[in-house]
Amino acid sequence: MSLALALALALQPVPTDSPPAPSDSSTAPVPSDSHATPAPSDSPAAPVPPDSPATPAPSDSTAAPVPPDSPAARRRARRTRFSESAPFDLVSSGARRRGAWAAAVQLGYPWFGLRAQLGLLPRLAILADLETALAQRWRPAIGIGLRWVDRPHFRLGGELLLGWLFQGEPLDRRGPNAEARIRLAVPVGRVAPYLTLGTQHTILPDRTRIIRESGTTTDWSARHEWTLKASLGLVVAITQRVGLDLGIDLAWVGAPNSVGIPGLHLGVLFGGGPRGAQ
Amino acid sequence: MHRIALTTLALALTGCINDDLTLYEFELRGTVTVAAGLPTTGTLNLELHHAQSGTGRFTYPLGQFAAFPEIGKPGADLDVTARAPIDEGEGLVVYAWLDVDGDGILCAPGVTDEPAGLIEVDEFPAHALRFTLTLTSPCSGSEALYP
Numbered sequence: 291m292s293l294a295l296a297l298a299l300a301l302q303p304v305p306t307d308s309p310p311a312p313s314d315s316s317t318a319p320v321p322s323d324s325h326a327t328p329a330p331s332d333s334p335a336a337p338v339p340p341d342s343p344a345t346p347a348p349s350d351s352t353a354a355p356v357p358p359d360s361p362a363a364r365r366r367a368r369r370t371r372f373s374e375s376a377p378f379d380l381v382s383s384g385a386r387r388r389g390a391w392a393a394a395v396q397l398g399y400p401w402f403g404l405r406a407q408l409g410l411l412p413r414l415a416i417l418a419d420l421e422t423a424l425a426q427r428w429r430p431a432i433g434i435g436l437r438w439v440d441r442p443h444f445r446l447g448g449e450l451l452l453g454w455l456f457q458g459e460p461l462d463r464r465g466p467n468a469e470a471r472i473r474l475a476v477p478v479g480r481v482a483p484y485l486t487l488g489t490q491h492t493i494l495p496d497r498t499r500i501i502r503e504s505g506t507t508t509d510w511s512a513r514h515e516w517t518l519k520a521s522l523g524l525v526v527a528i529t530q531r532v533g534l535d536l537g538i539d540l541a542w543v544g545a546p547n548s549v550g551i552p553g554l555h556l557g558v559l560f561g562g563g564p565r566g567a568q
Numbered sequence: 569m570h571r572i573a574l575t576t577l578a579l580a581l582t583g584c585i586n587d588d589l590t591l592y593e594f595e596l597r598g599t600v601t602v603a604a605g606l607p608t609t610g611t612l613n614l615e616l617h618h619a620q621s622g623t624g625r626f627t628y629p630l631g632q633f634a635a636f637p638e639i640g641k642p643g644a645d646l647d648v649t650a651r652a653p654i655d656e657g658e659g660l661v662v663y664a665w666l667d668v669d670g671d672g673i674l675c676a677p678g679v680t681d682e683p684a685g686l687i688e689v690d691e692f693p694a695h696a697l698r699f700t701l702t703l704t705s706p707c708s709g710s711e712a713l714y715p
Binding site: 494 | 585
């Protein structure tokens with residue numbers, strides 16, 4: 291039911307709060323995705339594309355136009371300035387623009403991770419992910435991320451990853467792995483609280499060889515390992531391209547016949563490519 | 569080119585296998601008798617052990633891999649087929665005890681004469697083995713009798 295709702299939202303036309311970015315966005319103090327907030331009068335005016343709405347009404351604002359140099363307009367500009375930043379892209383799934391890339395290094399206990407993504411289309415990104423638990427359990431994976439809902443203050447997206455699990459002795463775990471994730475982020479100003487929920491499935495093949503007098507036979511069988519993961523955290527955008535991530539994790543490896551182990555992580559997020567205001 | 573393909577295949581298979589169990593199947597025939605002076609009524613319980621289990625510095629005596637409860641009477645011909653996980657240990661030890669009171673437990677308060685014994689089968693590994701075992705030690709577990 292929720293998936294259908296998310297798909298319906300994703301198939302909606304791009305909201306009016308996302309006009310094309312001006313070509314020299316570095317001179318614009320207000321990002322192009324910031325609800326078309328007019329630029330303050332004491333700064334150079336950003337060029338307005340001719341096909342963009344002349345005075346677009348922000349979807350989450352009141353109908354009355356806001357004077358460009360009013361405190362309310364400045365507050366709104368501050369609140370949405372980093373909504374296209376690379377750190378927020380990473381915790382939101384998908385990418386705002388084609389060619390926008392972002393990466394993260396996550397250190398924590400017990401989970402470490404590397405992650406990178408590249409925007410293929412608006413809202414759609416390919417991604418690579420490497421996670422490990424104390425260097426004992428490794429899972430490299432590649433996949434796609436799609437942003438279903440893309441509002442300045444609300445991001446909802448999903449990811450699908452395919453990879454391989456390697457876990458050494460004494461508890462060997464090896465086999466193909468698939469993971470589905472949902473990411474929810476609420477960017478406000480420089481910070482974005484986020485929630486990530488994931489379900490991970492691994493097929494574990496076993497081999498049994500029987501040496502009989504008549505010869506040796508080999509039988510294959512497979513087991514399934516289910517892992518549930520959740521992360522709750524906060525991303526702080528230092529600049530449009532760099533940010534920090536602090537969060538708590540809960541990983542339930544081998545659910546439901548095991549115990550979930552909590553952890554925490556600190557990450558550095560960075561990125562580049564075409565974005566809004568820099 | 570052939571070697572690269574084989575190496576790739578080997579690596580893929582190695583990276584795919586979790587529990588890799590190799591079982592050695594064999595047929596064990598023999599008789600179990602009871603030493604004079606001990607009870608001879610009841611049913612026999614048979615256990616098969618590795619003589620040594622584990623690898624490297626972590627080897628230890630015995631290691632049960634098969635059990636055949638209520639397999640027969642003393643003096644009868646026994647014939648069992650078993651599979652030994654040969655990567656988990658070495659050697660073969662046959663342990664048996666006689667359940668005199670029929671409770672399924674070796675001895676108990678008030679029952680102190682259930683005979684037990686074991687023998688190491690030196691011919692293992694072989695697919696056909698024979699043994700003869702005499703139970704001489706009342707109420708002794710396998711770990712008390714070996715090595």
